[in-house]
Amino acid sequence: MDGLLLKLIVSPVLVVVADALFQEVNYADLYQSVGVGFVLALAGTFLEWAILAPGSLWLTTAMDFIIGFLIVYGSIVVLPTSQITAMGAGFVAIFFGVSEYLQHVWLLRTGRTVKE
DSSP states (O other): OHHHHHHHHHHHHHHHHHHHHOTTEEOSSHHHHHHHHHHHHHHHHHHHHHHOSTTOHHHHHHHHHHHHHHHHHHHHHHOTTOEEOHHHHHHHHHHHHHHHHHHHHHHHHTTTTOOO
């Protein structure tokens, strides 16, 4: 639960920051970048629930990176007013991957990955 709350805050902020920093990422409205951030947060939480366990840190992080790229790049289909290049989606995926790695390390160290 702590991981989901953290992701619901961090992921939208990452997408908004990437939208502001990179010309390759251009969402027409703020709600679009925040919405994509929420989708990333939910996808990241599901991947953690499904895969993250001691010994799978890098696999889970790599999957988060790939899924992050696909979600951001695929958002141009759902949000036709947005303009995102593959390079821009890669930049967001790198931000997301680094964030997910740090969160995974925290979750593993505090024992919050145990499924009951």
